[in-house]
Amino acid sequence: MTLARASRVQREATPALDLRPIAATLGTLLTILGASMLLPALADFRAGSGGQGAFVGSAAITIFVGVLLTVSGRAGGRLRLDLRQAFLLTTSVWVVLSLFATLPLMWGPPHLSFVHALFESVSGLTTTGSTVMSGLDAAAPGVLLWRAMLHWFGGIGIVVIAIAVLPALSIGGMQLFRTESSDRSEKFLPRAGAVAKGLLTAYVVLSILCATGYVLAGMPLFDAVTLALSTVSSGGFANSDSSISVFANPAVDYVAIVFMLAASLPFPLYVRALGGDVWKLFRNSEVRLFFAIVAAFTVASFLQQVFQGVAEGEPALRGALFTVASLVSTTGFMSVDYTNWGPLSDALFFVLMFLGGCTGSTAGGLKSLRLLIAMKAVRQHLKRISYRNGLFPIRYGGAPVADDVVASVLGFIFLYIATFAVASALLSALGLDLRSAVSATIACLSNVGPGLGPLVGPATTYANLSDPVIGILTLVMLLGRLEIVTVLVLTLPRFWMR
Known part of the structure; x- marks a missing residue:
């Protein structure tokens, strides 16, 4: 067979990528996004701030664009997504929606440049919470509401993708989460539509409870609603440059702590809890590891404050717990400026930024499930060295974990660290000091928000960074939220061929 004939046969055997399902889905989501812009317009109109236009x-x-895409995508009748389309759609949703979400940020107050507006919208939809905006205390209510809404939309989108899409793509051990959720004895709802409805119900209920908690703690209604949207989504956008510390209210701090941690737990377990199986939430080994991490870092941070003379008693404990909950949930709220607690705290919180919450939550980071599997893999390896003829299967939830799942987890962790290293090196090459470069990278990769130090810390914004640095961090936020592999696979020529 000649080379030309072989190439022709390969082209004939490779089906063209059908973009209609992708266009239809993007169109529907854009239509929803566009309609939601009318709420901030109404808020500005009622406040008389003039930003509604x-x-x-x-x-x-x-x-208009959403309806156009929906109509053109559905022209061929009912369509289904295959694996290639799922990869492309997962990335396209965040990119396309982020682009359109920039429009009100550029055309109205605060009149951001395209680079800054894209950074802000990507930060919102990926629930990162990094910001280039300042003067938030005097900002129009429409802009504040829009930023919080981007968080909330991104949060529920993350949960749905984590449950429905990523497991099918076998990304970083997510197939284990699919196995746990789809087994007949473990399946929390029988149909995909019911799954989506259950997740949305749990998400809405948690949001309402959080807003109610803030109101009862003494927060004004508008602040309570917007901050609840940011809290439950593990976002971090606030209505003040001082974040939550502007309220100086311990009750507000404790409400935030409760719901930041709640948003870090697997949402499928909330659905089961709504169905009556409440104890399932506390029997889960990933959840137990997550709370063990929170407890350990809180104790270490509390002792650090006491020994350094920063604070003591209840304020020290509350500050430690709030900061740990904020960072491990990747929310990024600030009640105290923890960058002033000394180098040991910097080291503790830098490690905490990597870890993140649980699988199937709105939190970012490596996720406790992957950490659990990696620790079990290391333990298995050590046992095999000591007992070469022994059998030591890795188990999760009482079931054995396949070798391909372990390999997927370890591969993802390697990619995560490699992405962090490359991005940090690029930022250093562009002139950032090492502390700012590495902390900004992990803050965006884990979708935490604020980094460490005076340039990107919790008491400042990213506005003073150059456009190339902002561009790299925007890409890093997308990579972190889309689990890296989802984006990188699109760069492979073989993906477009087969």
Whole structure:
């Protein structure tokens, strides 16, 4: 067979990528996004701030493009997604929605440049919480509401993708999560539509409870609603440059702690809890590891404050618990400036930024499930060295874990660290000091938000960084939220061929 004939046969055997399901899905989501822009427009109209025109114009364009894509995508009748389409759609959703979410940020107050507006919208939808905006205390209510809404939309989107898409793509051990959730004895709801409805119900209930808690703690209604959207989504956008510390209210701190930790737990377990199986939430080994991490880092941070003379008693414990909950949940709220607690705290919190919450939650980071599997893999390896003829299967939830799942977890951890190293090196090459470069990278990769130090710490913004640095961090946020592999696979020529 000649080379030309072989190439022709390969082209004939490789089906073209059908973009219609992707266009239809993107169109539907854009239509929803555009319609939601009318809420901030209404908020600005009622406040008389004059920013409603930008939101109305942005809504009109977004809805028009959304309807156009929906109609063109559904022209061929009912469509289904295959594996290649799922990969492409997963990335396209975050990129396309982020682009349209920039429109009101550029056309109305705060009139950001495209680079800064894209950074802000990506930070919102990926629930990172890094910001280039300042003067939030005097900002129009529409902009504040829009930022919180981006968090909330991104949070529920993350949960759905984590449950429905990533397990099918076998990314970083997510197939184990699919196995646990899809086994007949473990399946929490029988149909995909019911699954989505159950997850959304749990998400909405948690959001309402959080907003109610903030109101009861003495927070104004508007702040309570917007901060609840940011808290439950593990986002971190606040209505003040001082974040939650502006309220100086211990009750607000404790409400935030409870719901930041709650948002870090697997949402499928909440669905089971709504169905009556409450104890399932506390019997889960990933959840137990997560709370063990929270307890250990809280004790270490508390002792650090006491020994350094920073604080003592209840304020020290509350500050430690709030900061640990904020970082491990990748929310990024600030009640105290923890960068002033000394180098030991910097080291503790830097490690904490890597860890993240649980699988199937709105939190980012490596996730406790992967850490658990990696620790079991190391333990298995050590046992095999000591007892060469022994059998030591890795188990999770009482069931054995396949070798391909372990390999997927270890491969993902390697990619995560490699991405962190490359991005940190690029930022250093662009002129950032090492502390700012590495902390900004992990803060965006784990979707935490604030980094460490005076340049990117919790008491400042990313506005003073150059456009190339902002561009790299924007990409890093997307990589972190989309689990890296989802994006990197699109760069392989073989993906587009087969």
